[in-house]
Amino acid sequence: MTSAPIRRPSVKGPAWLTWIGVVLLVASVAIAIATVSLFASLLPTGFLNQDGTPGDDVIASIDAGESASVELDGDTSYSLLLVRPTDESSGALTGDVALIAPDGTTSVADRAPAVSTRVSGGQATAASFAAFETTDDGAYTITVPAATDDQPTSVLVVEDGDTLPFVGGVFGSIGGVFAVLLLGIPGLGLTIGGAIWWSSRRRARRAYDAGQPTA
Numbered sequence: 685m686t687s688a689p690i691r692r693p694s695v696k697g698p699a700w701l702t703w704i705g706v707v708l709l710v711a712s713v714a715i716a717i718a719t720v721s722l723f724a725s726l727l728p729t730g731f732l733n734q735d736g737t738p739g740d741d742v743i744a745s746i747d748a749g750e751s752a753s754v755e756l757d758g759d760t761s762y763s764l765l766l767v768r769p770t771d772e773s774s775g776a777l778t779g780d781v782a783l784i785a786p787d788g789t790t791s792v793a794d795r796a797p798a799v800s801t802r803v804s805g806g807q808a809t810a811a812s813f814a815a816f817e818t819t820d821d822g823a824y825t826i827t828v829p830a831a832t833d834d835q836p837t838s839v840l841v842v843e844d845g846d847t848l849p850f851v852g853g854v855f856g857s858i859g860g861v862f863a864v865l866l867l868g869i870p871g872l873g874l875t876i877g878g879a880i881w882w883s884s885r886r887r888a889r890r891a892y893d894a895g896q897p898t899a
Contacts, residue, residue, distance in 0.1 A: 692889060692892050692893075693885050693888040693889045695885045695886060695889065697881070698879075698882035698884075698885050699882060700878075701874055702878030702879050702881075704874055704878075705870075705873070705874030705875030705876075705878050706871070708868070708871025708874065708875075709871035709875060711867050711871070712863070712867040712868035713868075715860055715863045715864050716864045716868075718860060719857055719861060719863075722860065723857040731765060731801065731805075731810055731840060732767075732803050732804065732806075732808060734805050735806045736806025736807055737805075738840055741842055741843075742840045742842055743756070743762070743842060743843070744826070744840070744841040745839070745840050745841075746826055746828045746838060746839050747837070747838045748828050748830050748831040749829065749830040749831070750828060751826065751827040751828070752825070752826055753823045753824070753825050753826075754823065754825075754826055754841060755822070755823055756818050756821070756822070756823075756824050756841075757818065758818050758820045758822075759818065759819065760843065761795075761815060761816070761843070761844035762815060762816055762817070762818065762841055762842065762843060762844055763798075763801070763812050763841075763842050763844040764781055764793055764813060764814045764815065764816075764839050765801060765811060765812050765839065765840040765842060766810065766811055766813050766838075766839060767808050767809070767810045767838045767839070767840060768808065768809060769807055769809075769835055769836060770804055770807055770808060770809045771807075772835045775831055775832055775833050775835055775837060776813075777828065777830070777831055777832065777837070777839075778830050778832055779829040780793060780794055781793040781814060781828055781839060782826070782827040783816060783824055783825065783826055784827075785818070785820060785822070785824055786822030787819075787820065793815060793816040794814060795815040795816055795817070796814075797813075797844055798815065798844050799844070815844050826839075
């Protein structure tokens with residue numbers, strides 16, 4: 685009775701395993717990049733520059749105790765950020781910020797911001813404390829009351845964020861992190877395991893082709 689011939693070792697199995705691992709790794713890297721981009725878009729990087737001056741997203745900066753005429757869009761929510769020295773950020777204003785609309789209507793900024801913001805730049809810290817909504821396009825007179833102390837204090841006017849997109853972005857970032865872990869860890873394991881198995885099969889094939897078949 686003759687024994688069955690030893691078949692030439694195949695690399696198809698380890699090759700598939702390795703490529704599946706590589707695909708999972710590439711997918712996890714792509715998701716990681718998208719997650720970082722999404723998270724970065726949520727950061728209020730345009731409010732304060734690194735030297736503490738107003739950033740590109742600031743519509744107006746008004747010192748405490750001063751008034752300014754600011755061109756604003758109608759039917760838009762705006763947030764107010766109080767800027768103080770970082771080591772004196774607990775200070776406040778002596779009253780509400782007052783507004784005069786283009787038609788002469790007076791009001792105060794007494795709404796809560798849709799998205800709470802706190803950023804630092806240089807020796808300054810800006811924190812959202814109030815918001816208001818405009819009715820018409822045009823110049824609004826904004827009056828900022830005096831500060832409760834003699835520390836440098838100003839108010840930044842910025843567009844208020846939307847709650848739902850912000851919350852969605854936060855949960856999207858968290859989901860992205862989990863997706864990276866769920867794909868990246870198995871992908872790394874499959875890639876390493878497949879590569880080792882592939883290398884072992886290739887050595888076995890070379891031995892077989894050399895006339896020294898291995899079991």
